[in-house]
Amino acid sequence: xxxxxxxxxxxxxxxxxxxxxxxxxxxxxxxxxxxxxxxxxxxxxxxxxxxxxxxxxxxxxxxxxxxxxxxxxxxxxxxxxxxxxxxxxxxxxxxxxxxxxxxxxxxxxxxxxxxxxx
Numbered sequence: 001x002x003x004x005x006x007x008x009x010x011x012x013x014x015x016x017x018x019x020x021x022x023x024x025x026x027x028x029x030x031x032x033x034x035x036x037x038x039x040x041x042x043x044x045x046x047x048x049x050x051x052x053x054x055x056x057x058x059x060x061x062x063x064x065x066x067x068x069x070x071x072x073x074x075x076x077x078x079x080x081x082x083x084x085x086x087x088x089x090x091x092x093x094x095x096x097x098x099x100x101x102x103x104x105x106x107x108x109x110x111x112x113x114x115x116x117x118x
Contacts, residue, residue, distance in 0.1 A: 008059035
């Protein structure tokens, strides 16, 4: 059994992959984030995106075929193992955030009690 097919790229990502080197040449020394920001601005300014939208649609169609074939050959449709890890990580972050709120509340209450004691 092989690996599950990867999701296809969006029209924007196809365009950005084709344009990234040009952006780097036009903006020497620019950080990766600056290149991405500039790319996003340029993409929003494009009036004709049909070339990349067609490529994305073709890739999505191929992906759909590949997934059906993968599942027909005994591939697991459960992509939840990655999702479970992500949600578990989110739960930890939420659990870490909760004590901070409690501490702030407790310290505010202690301040109030101290003021009232005088």
